[in-house]
Amino acid sequence: MKQKQSRPGETGFSRRGFLKGVGGAVGAAAVVSRVLEAPGLARADEITREGIRRVPAEGLEITLHVNGQERPVTVRPDQTLLEVLREQLGLTGTKEICDRGACGGCTVLLDGRSINSCLMLAVDAAGHEVRTVEGLVQDGRLDPVQQAFVDSDACQCGYCIPGFVVRSRALLDEFPNATPQQIRDGLAGNICRCAAYARIFEAVQTAAAGGNG
Ligand code: FES
Numbered sequence: 001m002k003q004k005q006s007r008p009g010e011t012g013f014s015r016r017g018f019l020k021g022v023g024g025a026v027g028a029a030a031v032v033s034r035v036l037e038a039p040g041l042a043r044a045d046e047i048t049r050e051g052i053r054r055v056p057a058e059g060l061e062i063t064l065h066v067n068g069q070e071r072p073v074t075v076r077p078d079q080t081l082l083e084v085l086r087e088q089l090g091l092t093g094t095k096e097i098c099d100r101g102a103c104g105g106c107t108v109l110l111d112g113r114s115i116n117s118c119l120m121l122a123v124d125a126a127g128h129e130v131r132t133v134e135g136l137v138q139d140g141r142l143d144p145v146q147q148a149f150v151d152s153d154a155c156q157c158g159y160c161i162p163g164f165v166v167r168s169r170a171l172l173d174e175f176p177n178a179t180p181q182q183i184r185d186g187l188a189g190n191i192c193r194c195a196a197y198a199r200i201f202e203a204v205q206t207a208a209a210g211g212n213g
Pocket residue numbers: 095096097098099100101102103104105106107116117118119
C-alpha cells in the first residue's frame with residue numbers, strides 16, 4: 001500500500017494521534033488505580049508521578065480467600081483466577097478447557113454463585129469467598145452432589161465433571177428441589193464432550209431428591 005508522504009515541516013505526529021495516546025495513558029492509569037483500590041490488595045510497588053500510580057507488570061500482592069483459607073499470592077494484573085488457582089495454589093480440580101467462557105469446566109463459586117474462573121481476573125476475586133470443587137468436601141465427607149455423581153457413575157473421561165459438580169451445587173443451593181427441567185436449564189452452560197448428560201442429570205436429580213444437604 002502506498003504510504004502517505006509528509007509535507008515539508010510536518011513532524012509525523014498528528015493532533016489526532018497525540019490525543020489517542022493521551023487517552024490510552026489516562027485509561028491505563030484508571031485501570032491501575034481501580035486495581036489498587038480493590039479490597040484484599042496490598043501494594044507490591046508504586047510510583048506516584050503527577051497523580052498516576054503504577055504497579056509493575058508482575059508482582060501484585062493479593063490475598064485470595066479460597067475454601068475457607070486466606071491465600072496470599074503474587075500475581076500479574078492480567079492473570080485469571082483460573083490460572084492462579086491451578087498454577088499457584090495447586091487446586092487442579094478446576095479445569096482449563098476452552099479458556100473463553102464457553103464450556104463451564106472452570107466453574108467455581110464466588111460468594112456462593114457459580115462463575116467461570118477463566119473469565120475473572122485474580123485481582124477481581126480478592127475480597128470475595130472462592131470455593132472450588134476441592135472445597136466442597138467437608139470434614140472428609142463428600143458433598144451430597146459429589147456423592148450422587150459417584151453413586152450414579154456420572155462420568156466417562158471425567159474432565160468436565162468438577163465443573164458440573166460445582167455448577168450443580170450452586171443450582172441446588174438456589175433450587176433445593178430442582179425439577180428435571182430446572183436442572184437441564186441450570187447446567188446448560190456446561191459442556192460434556194463425552195455426552196454423559198443422562199447420567200449427569202440423573203445424579204443431580206438424585207441429589208435434589210435426597211435433600212442434597
Ligand atoms: S475453561 Fe472456562 S468456560 Fe471453559
